[in-house]
Amino acid sequence: MIATTDITAEASPKCSKYYLYDKLEKRLHKLACKKWSCPECSNKKLYALRKYIHENIKGWDMVRMLTLTMRSGDASLPPDEHKRYLLESLRRFFTYIRRKVKGAKNIRYIRVNEMHESGYYHLHILIDKYLPHREAYRIWNDILHQILPSHLTVGKEQMGSVHLALLGSGDVSKSVARDYITKIRVSNYMTKMNAHLEHFRRWSHSKSLPPLHRRQGSNGRFVFIGNEKEYRRAILNLFQNPL
Secondary structure (H helix, E strand, O other): OOOHHHOEEOOOOOOOOEEEEEOOOOEEEEEOOOOOOOHHHHHHHHHHHHHHHHHHHOOOOOEEEEEEOOOOOOOOOOHHHHHHHHHHHHHHHHHHHHHHOOOOOOOOEEEEEEEOOOOOEEEEEEEOOOOOHHHHHHHHHHHHHHHOOHHHHOOOOOOOOEEEEEEEOOHHHHHHHHHHHOOOOHHHHHHHOOHHHOOOOOEEEOOOOOOOOOOOOOOOOEEEEOOHHHHHHHHHHHHHOOO
16 A cells, blocks of 8 residues: 555646656656646747747748638638638648649648637648749639538638738748747637637647657556546545555
C-alpha cells in the first residue's frame, strides 16, 4: 500500500483542472486545461503559436498573405454550419492548388481563423508560393458553389472573396505577418465563443511543416485523471489498491 507521504503533488498553473499520476515517482502532476477560453492558458497558447509561426516562416523566400471569406447566405447558415462548410472548402482548395496550379505542388501554409462580431469566421493564411489572384478567386468560388446547399448559391456568382498580398522576404515583413494573423485577443474568445465551438481548431498548418508539439509515449507510466471528482476517487483507490 502507498503511504500518504509517498504521494506528492507539484505546483501547477492556476487553472489546473486535470491530473496525471506518475506511477514511477508516485507523484501527482496537475495539468492546465489548455483551452482558448481560459485567460491563463490562451495567453500561453497564443505565445506558442506566435513562436511557431516565427520559427517556420523565417526560412521562406517570400511570404504572402491569403485571406479567404465565405458568404453566410444572409445569415441563413448558422455559425457552426458556416464553419464546417468553410473548413471543408479550404481543404478542397489546397488539394486543388497542389494538383493543378503550376509551381504550387509543395506549397506551405499556416492558417489562423478570425471571427467577426457576428460570430462568422474568415481565414488568414500565410503561404510561401505565388498564386495568381484571378485563378485563386475562380477556384475558391467554384468550390463554394460545389459544396454549399443549392438554395444559397442559385443566381449568385460570388460566394466568397479572395485577397492576396505580398508581404516580402525580410525579417520585418515576416514579423508583421506573424503579428497580423495572431492579433486575436483572449477577450474576443471569452465573450464570443460558445461551448460547442471550444474544440474548433483556431489554426492549422500544411503537413510539410512540423507539429507544434511532438507527442511522446509514456509506456504506461502515467494515469490520466480527468476532473476533481475522478481525482478524489483515484486518490482513494491508490491508497486501497496501489498501482
